[in-house]
Amino acid sequence: MSPLNQGGIQMDYKQKVTAALVAALDGQLTAEDVRAKLERPKTSNKGDIAFPTFTLAKLLHQAPQQIAQNLADKLDTTDFEKVEVVGPYLNFFFDKAGYSADTLKTVLTAGADYGQNQDGNNGNVPIDMSSPNIAKPMSMGHLRSTVIGNSIANILTKNGYHPIKDNHLGDWGTQFGKLITAYKLWGNEADVKKDPINKLVEYYVRFHKEDVDKPELDDIAREWFRKLEAGDPEAHKLWEWFREVSLQEFNDVYKELGVKFDTYNGEAFYNDKLAEVVQLLKDKHLLVESQGAQVVDLSKYDLNPALILKSDGASLYITRDIATALYRDRTYSPVKNLYVVGSEQTYYFKQLKAVLEEMGVKSAPNLQHVPFGLITVDGKKLSTRSGRIILLAKVLEESVKLAQEEIAEKNPTLANKDEVAKQVGVGAIVFGDLKNERTNNIDFVLADQLKFEGETGPYVQYAHARAESILRKAAHVDVTADANQLTDPLAWDTIKALADFPQIVKMACDELEPSVIAKYAIRLAKTFNKYYAHAKILTDDAELSARLALVKAVSTVLKEALRLLGVQAPDEM
């Protein structure tokens, strides 16, 4: 682990600034104090790092402007291009040639590994994600859990953790009694085989329509679920079949999104592990009877009691989740245990964590709910039963179609059009989902999703494709990692953005926020596009190889940033 790989070239310069200031201050502030005050100026004409002197005013009994001037006079500036005093600020300008050479060398040497760190120490991090329900279509809500979870897994790996992506399928519960009942009444094998999920959900919806007038349907459904739990061959066979055909359809979507899972331990997987959970709770004297049900009191945590067993003795969601957490604790000894689940379940996860802590589960403190905002249509919640639903497959299809049209118009001679259209269309949807803070709610408007201009996935992909295009044209020029001194002021913002990447990777991991990466990708693409528009890169002069090194570095980091988001980066589009 070299310091370069750890914090990047940017950290080296922060250290230089800090050292220079500490020396000039005659030890009146510690290095940590100085470091904490450093900030990034808003515009590059104010330098690359700034030090405000307001806080020193009291300490030194001087006006901030005076302090800044005095410091500047005493400062050893050999490491910098210049240091300017602007009012109460000390603005440091880096030595562009040296900084760019260091940055480009670091990126080109590391390649896709640039920004990799070992902070996670290879610790296991199970991630509960995606989790669609069997026999129900995947909606935009599942998209969020899937792509956020997937990106977080990539980010964790980049930070040295070992994520385990677990698709916690909703493959058990009373709804299967209803589904079997409905299928036996109105369904047939041929129809389901033709269009599995749509047919199954049609039966399910019809069941809920008809049971309003025919409550006896619910009795039949309960009986079928009882049979299923008892291992009845017919019930089990149907359940297995529904699960199988549903998974096949889900896998089509996962394939399109490029998401792979490590395990598919759905709710059914934990069925035979519930008795132990109840026994453990009893042994620890945590179960209390309340209104006929078994609950765990959580007043100590200032939370409502957690209902573990219904009054009829049946298990609940939390019972299965405790079993899940216990299983993960024993199997993985997680250093983090993540649940990428909608923010409407925040309170529930507080309860789950509290119960696990009461039980003394070792990894309980590491449990972390990673919430994301609700998707609504016209401000209303989605629900399968009411038919208020946005089909994920449809949205992806629309987006790919639009990408095809776009290619037909803008790059009709492109070789692998269909492949690229998929990468761009799907990339737009995925990037769009990850671009903003994950806890923001989204009121779904299809037209808003299908945007390829401005701050979008295709914008970043396009910047990458342009960079690759230049590199193809310059294939004969030797781009080495060494001695790439670039003094072009237009390239400067791009160089600095490149140097930021390792910090961005850490921040995204600390906050479990893919949007940190997405925003960075936009920023880098934007500075590069600006540079591209104003500078002629393929001019045969002394700095040609240095410019190409910059282009190569940009392409590498853009591709890597997109990869962390789970978005493809085509070389041409």
Place this chain on the structure above:
RNA sequence: GUCGCAAUAGCUCAGCUGGAUAGAGCAACGGUCUUCUAAACCGUAGGUCGAGGGUUCGAAUCUCUCUUGCGACACCA
């Protein structure tokens, strides 16, 4: 009702641990393709940062109250 989250330009959102004239993208208007892909670039216009107090040299950022919206509040997941 209680608890949680949010409120920034017409729309969608940034704004890092409080710091130098509040930023971007869409939409609107006006420019830039004989030269590395115009899915791009440049410019114009657009804001009492929901309201009011407090802390501070300094508040969109911290704190309190209020308003509005969304969510959660035991036998669903």
